[in-house]
Amino acid sequence: MIRLEHISKIYDNDIVALDDINLIFAEGELVILKGVSGSGKSTILSLIAGLLKPTKGDVLVDKKHISKLPDHFCSQYRRDNIGFIFQKYNLIPTLSVVDNILLPLIPLNLDEKELHVKLESVMKMFSIVHKKDIIVKNLSGGEQQRTAIARANVNNPKIILADEPTANLDEKLSLEFIKILKELKSLNKTIIIATHDPLFFDLDFVDRIVEIHNGKLVCS
Amino acid sequence: MKKINFYLLEYAINYILRYKSKNIFISIVLTLLVAILASFFFVQNSLKLEFESTLDAQPQIIITNQKAGRDTTVDEKVIDKLLNINGVGDVVSRVWGYYDFSHMNAKFILVGIDEFENQDNATLASIAQNVDLNVSSMLVGQGVKKTLSNSYYRKYFNFILPDGESKKIYIAGTFKATTQFESNDMIVMNKDTLRNIFGYKKQEATDLAVTVNNPKEIASVILKIQNMYPTFKVVARKDLKTVLQSQFNTKSSLFLILFMVSLFTFFMIIYDKSSGLSSEEKKEIGILKAIGWRVEDVLKARFYEALILSFFSYIIGIIIALFFVYILNAPILKNIFIDYHTIENNFKLPFVLDYETLLLLFLLSVPVYLFATIIPSWRVATLDADEVIR
Ligand SMILES: Nc1ncnc2c1ncn2[C@@H]1O[C@H](COP(=O)(O)OP(=O)(O)OP(=O)(O)O)[C@@H](O)[C@H]1O
Numbered sequence: 001m002i003r004l005e006h007i008s009k010i011y012d013n014d015i016v017a018l019d020d021i022n023l024i025f026a027e028g029e030l031v032i033l034k035g036v037s038g039s040g041k042s043t044i045l046s047l048i049a050g051l052l053k054p055t056k057g058d059v060l061v062d063k064k065h066i067s068k069l070p071d072h073f074c075s076q077y078r079r080d081n082i083g084f085i086f087q088k089y090n091l092i093p094t095l096s097v098v099d100n101i102l103l104p105l106i107p108l109n110l111d112e113k114e115l116h117v118k119l120e121s122v123m124k125m126f127s128i129v130h131k132k133d134i135i136v137k138n139l140s141g142g143e144q145q146r147t148a149i150a151r152a153n154v155n156n157p158k159i160i161l162a163d164e165p166t167a168n169l170d171e172k173l174s175l176e177f178i179k180i181l182k183e184l185k186s187l188n189k190t191i192i193i194a195t196h197d198p199l200f201f202d203l204d205f206v207d208r209i210v211e212i213h214n215g216k217l218v219c220s
Numbered sequence: 221m222k223k224i225n226f227y228l229l230e231y232a233i234n235y236i237l238r239y240k241s242k243n244i245f246i247s248i249v250l251t252l253l254v255a256i257l258a259s260f261f262f263v264q265n266s267l268k269l270e271f272e273s274t275l276d277a278q279p280q281i282i283i284t285n286q287k288a289g290r291d292t293t294v295d296e297k298v299i300d301k302l303l304n305i306n307g308v309g310d311v312v313s314r315v316w317g318y319y320d321f322s323h324m325n326a327k328f329i330l331v332g333i334d335e336f337e338n339q340d341n342a343t344l345a346s347i348a349q350n351v352d353l354n355v356s357s358m359l360v361g362q363g364v365k366k367t368l369s370n371s372y373y374r375k376y377f378n379f380i381l382p383d384g385e386s387k388k389i390y391i392a393g394t395f396k397a398t399t400q401f402e403s404n405d406m407i408v409m410n411k412d413t414l415r416n417i418f419g420y421k422k423q424e425a426t427d428l429a430v431t432v433n434n435p436k437e438i439a440s441v442i443l444k445i446q447n448m449y450p451t452f453k454v455v456a457r458k459d460l461k462t463v464l465q466s467q468f469n470t471k472s473s474l475f476l477i478l479f480m481v482s483l484f485t486f487f488m489i490i491y492d493k494s495s496g497l498s499s500e501e502k503k504e505i506g507i508l509k510a511i512g513w514r515v516e517d518v519l520k521a522r523f524y525e526a527l528i529l530s531f532f533s534y535i536i537g538i539i540i541a542l543f544f545v546y547i548l549n550a551p552i553l554k555n556i557f558i559d560y561h562t563i564e565n566n567f568k569l570p571f572v573l574d575y576e577t578l579l580l581l582f583l584l585s586v587p588v589y590l591f592a593t594i595i596p597s598w599r600v601a602t603l604d605a606d607e608v609i610r
């Protein structure tokens with residue numbers, strides 16, 4: 001379970017990105033965060049991932065105070081719990097597909113067999129296995145996204161965060177992503193998607209849509 | 221014990237290869253700096269060893285005579301009186317001196333021997349025992365022979381006597397030298413022949429070599445000789461050593477300048493490197509943090525990377541220096557150190573492996589480079605990942 005309690009975030013330039021947000025995400029829930037550009041959606045995802053500290057308030061994940069964890073444990077928490085699909089994918093462009101997907105596993109120093117099984121299964125699941133040795137910057141947008149999704153899932157995290165996952169995709173690829181989403185949902189992962197793409201607003205497997213406006217929740 | 225993380229190591233190697241041109245440049249500069257500094261150290265150590273072994277072949281005490289402040293000859297008649305001094309083991313008169321072979325741009329040392337005398341120099345002793353030199357022949361070092369034959373003196377050489385006459389001396393052969401200075405510098409002939417060439421009278425010698433039975437008594441023996449013959453200059457081998465060494469150190473100051481320049485260049489690179497990472501590199505660290513790497517994982521990867529690069533450069537640099545100094549015999553560099561009697565010398569540097577030099581260069585290159593790599597990465601890795609990847 002993820003709880004945001006009285007969260008405010010004021011950036012260094014005095015921009016109030018979030019203002020007293022209270023939110024709860026249950027386990028296995030698929031929630032869409034909607035809102036116009038600049039409303040604070042990405043900021044919420046970063047707070048949940050522990051990439052950012054709130055100015056006020058508390059983020060709790062399974063009763064752990066994520067917003068108060070020292071950096072060292074924050075990394076460990078991310079590694080074990082979070083799969084983040086970034087808006088710009090944040091892949092390392094000069095590494096191959098498989099080397100990118102491998103990155104989250106490197107600090108774990110797993111034995112070779114276990115590592116192989118994880119890599120192969122995740123690449124198969126997200127249909128990128130045929131491109132595994134291609135350098136990422138030579139991939140198409142859809143392939144890059146599938147690589148990013150595979151990397152986010154290689155640790156088998158409980159929580160998937162996706163920031164504008166369809167922003168750089170055409171309609172066909174967007175629909176493909178919806179299919180992937182459904183599959184992830186069936187694995188009982190907690191999924192939070194920040195988007196303003198209407199495609200997500202009337203999907204039958206979405207549990208909830210939360211709207212944000214100017215850093216505040218819009219009551220619906 | 222935790223096992224080595226080979227995935228991390230592989231990532232580090234991959235990282236070097238991904239920033240290939242930059243890393244090739246850095247390792248070339250680093251390699252060259254190590255190679256230049258190591259070459260200087262190697263040449264210096266090698267020459268030092270050679271100097272010292274040359275000095276060790278010198279007698280314990282040397283007596284020269286002075287007249288009006290200038291060196292002059294010693295009369296062999298004083299030998300009997302010197303032998304009466306307590307503690308003196310042996311006194312041998314020596315006839316020797318430099319002769320300028322100006323038209324071949326060389327200066328060789330001529331040494332006279334007498335088969336009846338004890339020689340404390342190993343080379344001369346073996347010559348005196350084994351060879352019968354007649355009055356018109358000489359033995360030359362291997363190096364000297366080469367220089368002479370390059371100027372077409374293969375059988376004999378005409379020495380010019382003080383009165384302007386010339387004297388033909390035949391080359392009877394070469395001798396086996398113990399040091400390279402001897403081989404490249406020395407010509408041995410009969411004492412009387414040499415007196416003739418230098419214009420000495422019958423019992424005149426260039427200097428006297430004194431052996432003392434108990435080395436602890438050297439100082440007191442010197443004092444006694446000095447009291448008996450105030451015009452004599454009496455020098456212990458130990459003092460000669462300091463004179464030679466001080467000469468050597470002035471040469472080293474030139475090296476010191478080069479050393480500073482190299483270090484300066486190196487630190488400029490280090491400074492440039494530590495002043496910041498490219499945005500691409502920063503972003504990569506941010507991404508790694510965002511997907512769950514801890515700061516220590518990032519730093520470990522950078523540590524491997526820097527260690528591989530700098531250690532590789534260090535080893536290659538040392539190998540280049542070893543090759544340059546001991547195989548190619550340090551062309552150009554050697555001449556800075558030696559302003560040595562033969563300008564056209566074929567002196568071969570003896571091999572000395574000096575661990576201190578290796579350690580010093582290691583400490584100057586590897587740890588410094590490690591810090592310069594790790595510190596800027598550490599600064600980025602401790603920022604909020606969100607800030608770096610946005
Ligand atoms: N690192 C930062 N420093 C300063 N201001 C920031 C920073 N990140 C975000 N902001 C500001 O905070 C507000 C919320 O940003 P956020 O990225 O959360 O919005 P968003 O809803 O994700 O918008 P978009 O749909 O454009 O991605 C914006 O006004 C943005 O300009």
Ligand SMILES: [Mg+2]
Pocket residue numbers: 041042043163
């Ligand atoms: Mg956003």
